[in-house]
Amino acid sequence: MAMNRVQFQPGLSMPEFLQQFGTEAQCEAALETARWPRGFVCPRCGGGARTSFVRAGLRYWECADCAHQCSLISGTMFEATKLSLTIWFLAMQLLTQAKNNVSALELRRQIGVSYRTAWLMKHKIMESMRLREEPRELDGRVEMDDAYLGGERSGGKRGRGSENKVPIVAAVQTTPEGKPVVACLRQQPHTEQEVAVFAASHLATSASVITDGLWCFQATAIIGASHERVVTGGGRASVELPQFKAINTLLGNLKTAISGTYHAFGFAKYAHRYLAEFQYRFNRRFNMRTLLTRLLHAMAAAPASPERALRCAEIHR
Ligand SMILES: [Zn+2]
Structure with a gap:
């Protein structure tokens, strides 16, 4: 496994x-x-x-x-x-x-x-x-979704958390069998225009995108990637669909990692960096022994x- x-x-x-x-x-x-x-x-x-x-x-x-x-x-x-x-x-x-x-x-x-x-x-x-x-590009089979992160109360007044909710777009490149390979996460509004920027920056035109998000679907169409829109109606049903196993697992792990480590406000303000940390580690998860040396190169560059x-x-x- x-x-x-x-x-x-x-x-x-x-x-x-x-x-x-x-x-x-x-x-x-x-x-x-x-x-x-x-x-x-x-x-x-x-x-x-x-x-x-x-x-x-x-x-x-x-x-x-x-x-x-x-x-x-x-x-x-x-x-x-x-x-x-x-x-x-x-x-x-x-x-x-x-x-x-x-x-x-x-x-x-x-x-x-x-x-x-x-x-x-x-x-x-x-x-x-x-x-x-930053230059990460996904190709092949790609599961894509939009989500909101954070927004939990961090000791503040009741109901104030929602202003700290961060919209993100997430994509995972998988093997043809649906096993996750590499991921790309961006903090950004869920507008068609912004998702198109995401697609143009991080999806190869030869990628085959699977999504249930309307914006994602239209945006990937703009860059010319082939796509399959699966209409799920959201909720529990979409979580159980095998087509979205990799992206749903990734988003679940991301939410756990963030809610367990960072306060909502701190996360919202610097979400782009926290997302990058998660993405960096996820994309190198099979190479734990060389991670420190790779990070040293990144810090030097x-x-x-x-x-x-x-x-x-x-x-x-
Ligand atoms: Zn010189």
């Missing part, structure tokens, strides 16, 4: 993690390899290194062509951090190897930093995941994202 393949695979155990990434020198070497696998490349002009030196505990490289000076972390998602890389790696290990989502509050407890620091680390990691998943940019709630497109 697919679930067993995920649950029983060997991950990166904590002793193995500590052996590989337990010291600052090991983490620096891993980041350097991830960022510059063939040696320093100047981020400004693409030139090679003239020299490297250590200043205030940080190693810098100087470009042979344009004299630009660059540290290992500048221009990456780690830019300007005051934390040691060992703490960052520990956070990345926890966020990739835990069975369920790890909230900023839990991260704070586990690695012993302030809540604000834990929140920033978590959002920088999620933003790197989002950037990696992502541009620096200061706190004010991360706290801006706009949806990036």
Whole structure:
């Protein structure tokens, strides 16, 4: 069974993690390899290194062509951090190897930093995941649906939850037999125009889309993907239809993960990033052992994202 393949695979155990990434020198070497696998490349002009030196505990490289000076972390998602890389790696290990989502509050407890620091680390990691998943395209057999997430009361007044409900569109590429392969989730209104943007961005024209949503059906028609609209009338009946098993399972797992980990308001404001985290992990669920290294590459390739940019709630497109 697919679930067993995920649950029983060997991950990166904590002793193995500590052996590989337990010291600052090991983490620096891993980041350097991830960022510059063939040696320093100047981020400004693409030139090679003239020299490297250590200043205030940080190693810098100087470009042979344009004299630009660059540290290992500048221009990456780690830019300007005051934390040691060992703490960052520990956070990345926890966020990739835990069975369920790890909230900023839990991260704070586990690695012993302030809540604000834990929140920033978590959002920088999620933003790197989002950037990696942004060009995701599904092909072949695709189950697609729209849904609402969140909206549960988070200690506020009665009935206030609904304003935090987040409309999303979800699609899962499956095998011809209906086993889930990869997924794509987007926070967006359920209008025909917006769903058409989703389809144009994330569905190959050769995809064969199965949906019971009217908007989804019309939108996929716009991009020219072949489609099959199954009229279910919604409710319990649609959950039981075998045509929608993969998408319904995915949405069920997503709702459980989110309601168990995040407060409704926090989720609504940063839903695009929480969805990307879920999608990133889902799409790599068969490769637990390499998840940390892959995430390191994503963090090295992502541009620096200061706190004010991360706290801006706009949806990036
Ligand atoms: Zn240069």
